[in-house]
Amino acid sequence: xxxxxxxxxxxxxxxxxxxxxxxxxxxxxxxxxxxxxxxxxxxxxxxxxxxxxxxxxxxxxxxxxxxxxxxxxxxxxxxxxxxxxxxxxxxxxxxxxxxxxxxxxxxxxxxxxxxxxxxxxxxxxxxxxxxxxxxxxxxxxxxxxxxxxxxxxxxxxxxxxxxxxxxxxxxxxxxxxxxxxxxxxxx
Numbered sequence: 001x002x003x004x005x006x007x008x009x010x011x012x013x014x015x016x017x018x019x020x021x022x023x024x025x026x027x028x029x030x031x032x033x034x035x036x037x038x039x040x041x042x043x044x045x046x047x048x049x050x051x052x053x054x055x056x057x058x059x060x061x062x063x064x065x066x067x068x069x070x071x072x073x074x075x076x077x078x079x080x081x082x083x084x085x086x087x088x089x090x091x092x093x094x095x096x097x098x099x100x101x102x103x104x105x106x107x108x109x110x111x112x113x114x115x116x117x118x119x120x121x122x123x124x125x126x127x128x129x130x131x132x133x134x135x136x137x138x139x140x141x142x143x144x145x146x147x148x149x150x151x152x153x154x155x156x157x158x159x160x161x162x163x164x165x166x167x168x169x170x171x172x173x174x175x176x177x178x179x180x181x182x183x184x185x186x187x
Contacts, residue, residue: 003075005067007060008143014068016076025078029068033061054163059136062171063144066103069094070112090118096125099134102175106150109178125179127172134171137164144169153177 001016015030048054055061073092096104105123112118135158141151156170176182 001075003068003071005064005071006145007064007067008145012064014064014071016068016072018076018078027069027072027076029065029072031064031068033057033064059134059140059143062100062134063103066096066101066107067111069101069104070107070118074117090120092118092121094121094123096123096175096179098126098128099132099171099175101125102134102171102178103144103146104175105178105180106144106146106153106174110147110150122180123178124181124183125175126183126185127176128185130172133173135160135163135168136171138167138169141169150174150178 001018002013003016004011004013006012012031012033017028017030019026019028047058094104094108096102102125105125108118108121108123112121133156135156138155141154153174154169154171156168156173157166158168
């Protein structure tokens, strides 16, 4: 199944693959920005060409992932039978894991709930490793296609000079502030 999402200034097509195993629908998102990085043109790591260095388009990659996750229950036919546990309808709960999924609640509120869709949907944000927060230059906020009302949720200043000195956007901060529940994998 194909779906289109807006990432930065372009419209990207994602593909969904589905597996129903042990009573759980598992949906996989496919796009060249994901696997080409690992097994294709770079043969490198998932998050960057080497440890400590991110791919320049990581914000776009994970923006695409978040939007695809929100589209999946709408475009996939997950009706209740021996292969699917749906339908999910308006009461779906999205579970985000770490900073990569922190845009889920922001996009849910602006792209769906503000248009009368997913009115009862919720986001549970799970923190696995708070050391990695998705910090980027504050000037990159506009590439996320979010309204200005979310700027404060992302606004962050720390003592580090990377990725830039001073004011940054922090995806994890926004995920914590904008989600309905915040969970951790350990105390």
